[in-house]
Each structure stands twice: as structure tokens, then as C-alpha cells.
Amino acid sequence: MSANPLRVDGLQYSNWSEKIFRQLREGGVDAVHVTIAYHENLRETILNIERWNTWFERYPELIVQARSGDDVRRAQETGRTAIIFGLQNPSPIEDDIGLVEVVHTLGVRFMQLSYNNQSLLASGCYESVDSGITRMGREVIKEMNRVGLVIDMSHSGERSTLEAIDLSERPITISHANPHSWAAALRNKSDTVVKALASAGGMFGFSLYPHHLKGKSACTLDDFCAMVARTAELIGVEHLGLGSDLCQDQPDSVVQWMRTGRYTKGVDYGEGSAAQPGFPPQPGWFQDSRDFANIEDGLRATGFSPREVALLMGENWMRFFDQSFGPAAAPSES
């Protein structure tokens, strides 16, 4: 229906509202992976799903839940934004591997094995020691492979990430991060990780969260797109997409909760600092979902061909969704 390439955002955690849903439409965003849990247990996660069900019922002309690549295509054909559920922490599966299939049945398609801290499955990128994938982690990776729940290592430590890439029989993702060689944030990923991810068929989503950008909020669109180009030279354009990490309209209390959950009674500034404890301002060229066209323009200006721009803006994610969201082709025991 549109001359624009299909647009997929590999991660958002906005303070959802009709306004934001309309901006997704204005921005031509065909699909967005939305975080439905950071620290919640199963019951709390289901409360978040209930909120989404209310939005799906209230705004059927703007959004629709997607469980497959075909669902995204149907959303695009009917002029709506497909919403794909994901978890930034394995807390919703508690200590119970049976919940992997249950959350998949509920529509969850991504799960991070850890979020900054150690989890039952893997180490987080903020731990001083990364002990790799745990005993339960190995079992959960097999189960996620079986049912079609994508492993996301955006917030995990380097060793855990490399082990997950190696242990998983299906491609995994780092849905929202940037190369550490470009911006030396603890959350950004080494070239070793980026290359290993791509070699195993995985997807890397570029983040637009200022703490992950070179120069933070002052980062320029040119600089961002040049970084995309260098990464494409390193691993090939087929493994790259966007994962904006947009946290639009969230109060600063939310970023504080994202960082601490229930793990401490103290303060954890995460990627911020005592001087800047809240959400950092977005760069001018990516204020909200209406600005995906700016990135598309920037990628063209950097020298990507129209075909490459289409891959980067969404088609790579679509290929990944098609191959990742269903049950494994053959039983894992075969």
C-alpha cells in the first residue's frame, strides 16, 4: 500500500497510549517488539498482557497482536502496527521450565536470558564475574529452541552471550545495542560478539537509546548511519536492523525501576549517574516513532542501496521472525 519499505522496530518500552499508537502509524512502523516484563513474575506479567488486551480491544484500527511474520504482513495490509511481546528478563518463567511454552502460548516471542544482573539462566552485563550459561539456562535454551521463543542477549554479559550463541540450535538476537567499538557503553557489544552472532545467523538491532550512542543525546544522524555502514561491512547487511529501545513518555521513576526492580533497597544509576539519573533526551532526529523516515533517509545518504535500506528497515527482521517464531522443524531429540 505504501512506497516505503516495511519498517520494524526491534524493541520499545514506551508508556503506551493512543497518541503513541497513532505516532507508530504516522511513522509507518509495521511491527514493534514491545517489552512486557522487566522484573515481573508470571502473574504480574499476565497483568501486563491484560493491559495490552485492553489496548487491542480499544484500538483495533491502530494495533494488533502478532505471533508470526504472517501476522505482521496481515497487519501491514490492513494499515495497523503489529505488536510482538517480549521479556527483558526471565523472571516471568520463575524457576519453572514449563512456563517457557506457557509464555509462548500467550504470544511472547523474545526473552532475554538476563537483565544486567545474574539470573537463574545467565549473567548480566553489569556483573563483575560472568559465569556463563547456568545448568537451568542450558535446559531453557533447548526449550526456547523447541517452542520458538527467541533468545535475546541484549543485557547479558559477554561470556554468557557467546555461550548462548553457541548452545542455541537456532539463531538468536541482540535486539537493542550498538557496537562497543563505536560507543564504549557497558551495554554495547564487542566485535567478537557481533561477529559470532551474525555467523550463527542472528540479528543485531541498533539502539537509539542515548546512553548507547556516541556522544549520547548529541549523536548525529550521520555518525549513527556511518556506524551502521561499518557494522554492515564487518558482518553483512543481512543481520542488521533497528531496535530503538525507545522509552517514550515514561516518567523517570520507570527508569529507576528498570534498573533496580526489587534487587536492592538502594539506588542503581545504571547507565546514568547521580548527576543525570533520569531518562536522557532523545537526539533531535529520533524523538519518537514518527522519525523512522529520518533514519531511512540517513541510511540512503550514507550510500546504502534501496534494497539494503529495505533490509535494514525491516525485511531482515521479517526473515528472522519467519524462521524463529514457530516450533522447531524437527524434534530436538532427533
Added chain:
Amino acid sequence: MSANPLRVDGLQYSNWSEKIFRQLREGGVDAVHVTIAYHENLRETILNIERWNTWFERYPELIVQARSGDDVRRAQETGRTAIIFGLQNPSPIEDDIGLVEVVHTLGVRFMQLSYNNQSLLASGCYESVDSGITRMGREVIKEMNRVGLVIDMSHSGERSTLEAIDLSERPITISHANPHSWAAALRNKSDTVVKALASAGGMFGFSLYPHHLKGKSACTLDDFCAMVARTAELIGVEHLGLGSDLCQDQPDSVVQWMRTGRYTKGVDYGEGSAAQPGFPPQPGWFQDSRDFANIEDGLRATGFSPREVALLMGENWMRFFDQSFGPAAAPSES
């Protein structure tokens, strides 16, 4: 594939095992509505779903989960028994109407509004006062209608049942009971209820639980089939099926838990007595799922035509599944 008519059992709560799944196949049972909760809250119900997922994974050649009539047809074509989840109590939705859609997403297709006692939604058939459908009950009925979760009033009181039939915009069921005029058990249903159910397009499933049978365990097949024939004369054969209420291989501790859950620290004999507190023995002609052929033979001997036997053995349930398990055709506000 088989010359036998399609066979559907409208309710079982057996102590599931490979043996029982094989007996379902031997008995040619194409679909069975299985109870996955009596008194469980959401998290406990999900543990029960996890057990079912383990069975689905372990016995894929015997059983498969069904969410629609078409799923049942696919099961029949591939020689497997379709398993349809149901709740005998609204306890899994707790006090939270949002859980109606959540349990439907998890595959639940039937929910009783009460189980013997008062619930948040309706009165049970053992309460001395039946106050009818509650405020929350009215809301939940609308929501069940919207998402395609069937209202089952098998264990509810008469007033609540008549009100549910009236309030529901879609046909409801009494999945497992018999006419009170035939066997005067508290759980059996008055002709008023049976007629109102059928007038509203609902389905009545005949129980083979001895406490619901005339003469209990000594009930004869002829007597059972004659009762089916009289009921067909009363309301038409199209609204009738089987709901065996088979509780095969369950220890007596389970029937005690079914009766009391967590509502009393004392003893509730339910339909039993101090002299016979456990599960009553099944009649000789219906010991387990292999005996559906006996009922089919009995119905033919009673004078039902082959077409009528096919309707009674499963086709009526299939028509009901087809019209009941999906979302409402039009928004309820229209």
C-alpha cells in the same frame, strides 16, 4: 477413516496416563473436554496446563490439544484424540475479568460459573439460597461471549442457571448431568432448565457418573438409553450429547478434594455419604473410554436412527464447538 460416527466426550477428569490415552483411542473417542481446574487459582491452573503440555509432547501419536472444531477434525484425520481444556470453577480467573481472555488464549474453552458452592459469579447447586448471577457474573458472561469461552452450568443452582441462559448472548452448556425427573440427584437438572437450555441453542451432555444415574452403579444401559430417548422427545435430539464425567483411576482422596477444595476444614460427602465416601463403581457397560461402543449400540437398540446416533455420539458437540469457540461474530456493543 472409521465407519464409526465421530465420538465426543463432553467431560472427563481422569487420572491421565498413557494407558488411559490408549483407551481413548481404542474407544474411538475423537475429542474429550478435560477438566484442568476445580479449585485452583491461575498459577496452579497453569501448573496443570504444564502437565498437559508434557503429555502432548510425550504422546503426540495419541493426543493433541484442540482449540476449535477444525482442530478436532484434524485430530480425527490423524488418528488422535483431541483434548479440549475446561474449568469446573471460575477460581482460575480469580477476581480479574482480564483473565477470561488470558485463559482462552491458553486454550480453555469451557468454564463453569460455579462448582456446588457460591462463587464470585453464581450460586452452586448445593447452596441453600441461589441468589442468581452476581454483578461480576454479568460482566464475565459478556466477556466469555466476546472471546468464545463457553459457559457451563453443570454444578450451578437452578436460578443461576436460568439467568445465565437468559443473559448469555451465545448458547451455553450443561456438559455433564442428567434430568432430575429420571434420577433425583441434586446435581441433575429440572425439565425447566433442560428446556430453557435447548431453546437457547445450548447443549446438554448426559453423565455416566453413578451418582447421577437412576439406580446408581446398578443402572442398566437400557434404562440410560430410554432416558436419552425421553429427553430427545422433550427438547429434540440436536441439543444432546455425552459428558461422561468419568474420573478413571483417581484415588478417593481426589473426590474428597473435588468436594471440599479449601472451603472447609471438615468433611463434605457431596453426592456420597459417610457409608460411601469414595468414588462409586462405574456400571459394567461403561467402565472406561473403551465402552463408548456399548452406548452407541444401546442408542441404536432404543430406536434412534443411524443419523440420530451420530448426532448424539459427537456431531452435536462438533456443531456447538464450531459456533462457540471463536470470538463473537460482531462486537457486543453493536
